[in-house]
Amino acid sequence: MGKIIALVDGSTYSESVCDHAAWVAKGKGWSVDILHVIGRRDESTDPRNLSGNIGLGARTALLHELAELDAQRAKLAQKRGRAILEDAVARVSADGVKAHSKLRMGDLVETLREMETEADLVIVGKRGEAADFATMHLGSNLERAVRSSTKPVLVASRAFQPVKKLLVAFDGGTSALKAVDHIARSELFAGLDIHLLTVGNESTAAKRGIEGAAALLKGAGYEVTSEIVAGEPDKVIADRAEAHDFDLLIMGAYGHSRIRNLFIGSTTTEMIRSCKVPVLLFR
Amino acid sequence: MSPDFLTRMRVDWLGNIRGDLLSGLVVALALIPEAIAFSIIAGVDPKIGLYASFSIAVITAIAGGRPGMISAATAATAVLMVTLVRDHGLEYLLAATVLAGLLQIAAGALKLGRVMRFVSRSVMTGFVNALAILIFLAQLPELIGVPWLTYVMVAGGLAIIYLFPYLTTAIPSPLVCILVLTSLALVFGMDLRTVGDMGELPDTLPMFLIPDIPLTWETLQIILPYSAAVAAVGLLESLMTAQIVDDLTDTKSDKNQECIGQGLANTATGFIGGMAGCAMIGQSMINVKSGGRGRLSCFAAGVFLLILIVVLGDIVSIIPMAALVAIMIMVSIGTFSWSSIKNLRDHPRSSSIVMLATVIVTVYTHNLAIGVLTGVLLSGIFFAGKIAQLFKITSELSDDETTRTYHVHGQLFFASADDFAAAFDFGEVLERVVIDVTRAHIWDISSVAALDMAVLKFRRDGAEVEIKGLNQASETIVDRLAEHDKPGAMERLMGH
Numbered sequence: 212m213g214k215i216i217a218l219v220d221g222s223t224y225s226e227s228v229c230d231h232a233a234w235v236a237k238g239k240g241w242s243v244d245i246l247h248v249i250g251r252r253d254e255s256t257d258p259r260n261l262s263g264n265i266g267l268g269a270r271t272a273l274l275h276e277l278a279e280l281d282a283q284r285a286k287l288a289q290k291r292g293r294a295i296l297e298d299a300v301a302r303v304s305a306d307g308v309k310a311h312s313k314l315r316m317g318d319l320v321e322t323l324r325e326m327e328t329e330a331d332l333v334i335v336g337k338r339g340e341a342a343d344f345a346t347m348h349l350g351s352n353l354e355r356a357v358r359s360s361t362k363p364v365l366v367a368s369r370a371f372q373p374v375k376k377l378l379v380a381f382d383g384g385t386s387a388l389k390a391v392d393h394i395a396r397s398e399l400f401a402g403l404d405i406h407l408l409t410v411g412n413e414s415t416a417a418k419r420g421i422e423g424a425a426a427l428l429k430g431a432g433y434e435v436t437s438e439i440v441a442g443e444p445d446k447v448i449a450d451r452a453e454a455h456d457f458d459l460l461i462m463g464a465y466g467h468s469r470i471r472n473l474f475i476g477s478t479t480t481e482m483i484r485s486c487k488v489p490v491l492l493f494r
Numbered sequence: 495m496s497p498d499f500l501t502r503m504r505v506d507w508l509g510n511i512r513g514d515l516l517s518g519l520v521v522a523l524a525l526i527p528e529a530i531a532f533s534i535i536a537g538v539d540p541k542i543g544l545y546a547s548f549s550i551a552v553i554t555a556i557a558g559g560r561p562g563m564i565s566a567a568t569a570a571t572a573v574l575m576v577t578l579v580r581d582h583g584l585e586y587l588l589a590a591t592v593l594a595g596l597l598q599i600a601a602g603a604l605k606l607g608r609v610m611r612f613v614s615r616s617v618m619t620g621f622v623n624a625l626a627i628l629i630f631l632a633q634l635p636e637l638i639g640v641p642w643l644t645y646v647m648v649a650g651g652l653a654i655i656y657l658f659p660y661l662t663t664a665i666p667s668p669l670v671c672i673l674v675l676t677s678l679a680l681v682f683g684m685d686l687r688t689v690g691d692m693g694e695l696p697d698t699l700p701m702f703l704i705p706d707i708p709l710t711w712e713t714l715q716i717i718l719p720y721s722a723a724v725a726a727v728g729l730l731e732s733l734m735t736a737q738i739v740d741d742l743t744d745t746k747s748d749k750n751q752e753c754i755g756q757g758l759a760n761t762a763t764g765f766i767g768g769m770a771g772c773a774m775i776g777q778s779m780i781n782v783k784s785g786g787r788g789r790l791s792c793f794a795a796g797v798f799l800l801i802l803i804v805v806l807g808d809i810v811s812i813i814p815m816a817a818l819v820a821i822m823i824m825v826s827i828g829t830f831s832w833s834s835i836k837n838l839r840d841h842p843r844s845s846s847i848v849m850l851a852t853v854i855v856t857v858y859t860h861n862l863a864i865g866v867l868t869g870v871l872l873s874g875i876f877f878a879g880k881i882a883q884l885f886k887i888t889s890e891l892s893d894d895e896t897t898r899t900y901h902v903h904g905q906l907f908f909a910s911a912d913d914f915a916a917a918f919d920f921g922e923v924l925e926r927v928v929i930d931v932t933r934a935h936i937w938d939i940s941s942v943a944a945l946d947m948a949v950l951k952f953r954r955d956g957a958e959v960e961i962k963g964l965n966q967a968s969e970t971i972v973d974r975l976a977e978h979d980k981p982g983a984m985e986r987l988m989g990h
Contacts, residue, residue: 259513259785262659263520263666265776265828273783274742281744320501355501 213241213331216323217303218356220247221295223369224336229299230371231489232334233306238399242309245299246326248319249288289314320355327362334365337483354480357464357492363393364464366483366490377405378457380448380482381437383420386463390493391424394461395431407437408451410444445481452486464492506561506789517786518794521564521777523669525551525799526810527821528777530689532572535632536769537579538587539693543567544803545700546591546768551796553759554773559751560736561789562743564777565759566796569629569825570731571724571770573860578720586717588705591770593721595761598729602753610733610749616845617869618734619834620852622775624865625731626830627857629822636687636819643684644816651675651820668821675817676809689818690811697807699800700766723863725757728772730866732756735773742782776825844876882909885934887917896925902934906941915944924957932963 217232219225232243266272296312303310315322327333335356357364377400381387394400405428409421421437428435440447452460464479483490525547533543547566554565579587601607637648651671658667679686689695707713736747752773760770781791803810838846848869856865885904892898898919906914929948936942945961952959 259516260659260663261516261520261666261784262663263524263668263780263784264655264659264824265779265783266656267827267832269776269779269783269828270738270742270831271833273779277742277782278744 213239214329215241215243215332215334216326216330217243217245217299218248218319218323218333218335219245219295219299220336221291222336222338224338224367225295225299226302227367227369227371228334228336229302231365231367232310233303233308234371234374235332235334235365235399236303236308237306239397241331242311243303244311244313244326244330245296245303246313246315246322247292247296247299248322249285249292249314249316250319285316319352320359323356324359327360330362332363332365333360334367336367337369337489353483357479357483361494363390363494364492366492368487368489372458372488374400374458375403376455376457376459377403378448378452378455378460378488379405379407379424380444380460380462381407381409381421381424382411382444382463383409383417384463386493388424388463390461390463390491391427393493394433395427400433402432404434405436406451406455406457407435408448409437409439410442410447411439412441413439444478445485448482449485452488457488459489459491460486461491462493464494508788508790510785510787511790513785514788514790515794517781517784518791519798520666520784521781521786521791521795522798522802523666524777524780524821525564525566525795526802527668527672527813527818528569528774528825529567529799530692530810531632531818531822532567532569533769534692535569536572536575536587538584538769539695540689541694541696542584542587542767542769543572544696544799545766546763546771548796548800548803549700549763549766549768550759550771551792551799553762554752554755555789555791555793555796556755557751557758558755558789558792559748559753560739560773561745561747562778562781562787562791563732563735563739563747563752563773564781564786564792564795565732565756565771565773566777566799567769567771568728568731568774569632570625570727570862571772573628573632574720574723574727574862575769576860578717582716585706586713587769588764588767589707589713590717590720590724590764591768592705592761592764593717594724594728594770595757595759595764597721597725598757598760599754600757601725601729602750602755602757605750606729607733607749607753610730610737612870612874613730613734613866614845614848614870614873616841616848617852617866617873619831620849620856620869621730621734621862621866622829622831623834623849624853624856624862625775626826627853628860628862629826629829631857633819633822633826636815641686644686644819647675647678647684647686647814647816648820648823651817652823655820655824668824671820672813672817675820676813679814680812684814686814686816688811688815689813692815695807695811696803699804700768702765703767705764723861724760724770727862727866728756728760728770729753730862731775732773735775735778738775739778739782742779743787776829779828844873844880848872848876878907878909881905882907882913885910885913887914897928898922898924898926899928899930902929902931904933905935905937906931906944907937908940911940911944914941915947918948918951920951920955923955924952926958926960927952928960928962930962936964 215232215236217228219228235241236243292314296314300310300312323333335353337353353366379390381391394405407421407425409417411417417439421439425435425437462482479492529543529547530540533540550565550567558565575587578590654671654674655667658670732752733749736749736752740747756772763770834849851872852865852869855868856862859865882905887900887902889898889900900918949959
């Protein structure tokens, strides 16, 4: 039996993550592990003391003061975490899916890496708690999670919509092929319409690639249309998704070198940001 | 460029920008008087310590292993350099600084951070207490044979430092102390010694220069002892401070990386005309207290420090020494572990002796490295002595009075070997002796030799000897070292 890891943090996206998890779990007959990670404290806390002097027994006094503050915050975070998980489990179980809650402390990405070894899919919200600070820029938890995960990741949009039309962004790379292969063998998408889209120049290689992918999907019994469009990948794909009411975008993730991504960002991140639909990413 | 590395970098540098910049500023303000004071301790111009603090702070922020820790020119290293500067001059100090850095890089590469395990808590307490005493002693020249006004100023400075935080904690009180005392001195035209009297202050950015010394064997012989001491003390204080920051922030750090970063910082600092430094316990505490957590805090402290001294150089030179002395007294009081005095009563006597010995030897030699070494040796000896007490021998005679069985319990090693050898009664006439070491551990060749000796003596008296129950640990060492079952063993053991 397969397993889904759904990441919740109590933001508005958590409900949507639960709904997406329930939908996939029902379709596949999988169970769901709902994970909430309480962040470690690598930030300083108020009240700040800028007096710059060290008095008698400064070290122990300071240690007690910091520990006291941290303990209070940790207790609150724990309470809150349990409440979030309880709601999430209730929401997923209401759809008749088996759900377990997991409350962990530490770094989100590290925790996810430990947990995902037994999972088949990771579901995460498009934005989180820190949306005001990190709306999908380098540094947001989402991007870190997606980058470091070795499993397929479903990035949930603000609210769950029943999925009827799939848009597959196909660039001919290994992860895109993996994505197509996964759809072909998956019962989750059975009977849906699929649109294959390659953004770039119409070269023979691109043509051959997309035709091969279409043939594979047709062989699996899907209704497939395909096209090759010139332009900037993120813009074209986002426009398509919007204009034709696609409910889910499927693509391979993070093809380019890390260094390049560092300076000019990546198509994948851009896509997640600009698309209003959920995105299923394959590494 | 793994995702982990990038993530770490991002958290370390950008995870706490506001807090890090603010605390960096507070630390920079606190560093100025300290860097000047430590230069004076070492007997060099204030600019040497100020350049050093800038470069060490910036480089350890980048290359170190403990985000949120402050490194700069320190008292611990400054007191080591006094004689070198006095006998050979500044250029040798710079060369020694470069060499100390290289030694520290080597220590980090060899993963010597693990050696810290042998520095017990008592030694660490002794270290910080000795450091506090040395900092305080270094202030005495400024307090002896000076106009009475100086005492008034120092007392006033201390009052400001300790009382001002009750008004507000938004402004560093040492800074207020400097501002108030400087203004008073100016307004009333007091004739007090100022920082400007102590030597040259920096007015330009630091420049790269190679220490002007002959690259000969003699030079190496001169600087190596100093470099080794500076490297050792620097690492010790850095690793200790890293542990303190670990505890305060409840995060982990890479101690070996810290050694390497410290070494890189010192090597580079020697080339820009700065003196060696290391992590600073007091400053790191101030940093954490002010909300600094990331690498940015130490980096910002270094950069702010440079900006402040280059821009405000003229102002810095008119600060009365009394203000610096007050701040240094605060640092020494804050560094001293006052609870350790109370603990002298409650802690085991051996721990107290180790702590006191570390302090006494350090203050006497003015060398923290020698003090710590003394402490570590003493802790080792005391530990051996304690473990040696975990040892006893019981015996019983068989009913026919021909066989005696000795039961050995506990630890057999150099410290207990004598007691072991003395526990057998060789005057007894026996046909058979059984030595049961099932419940004993044989650790080293001293105890093996003692066991062999006992066996041989019994054999000479005509007894059959059987050794029972050598456990695995003992067996290996006995197999490799024991002589009693080899021919001619007696002669060899008797030293023929």
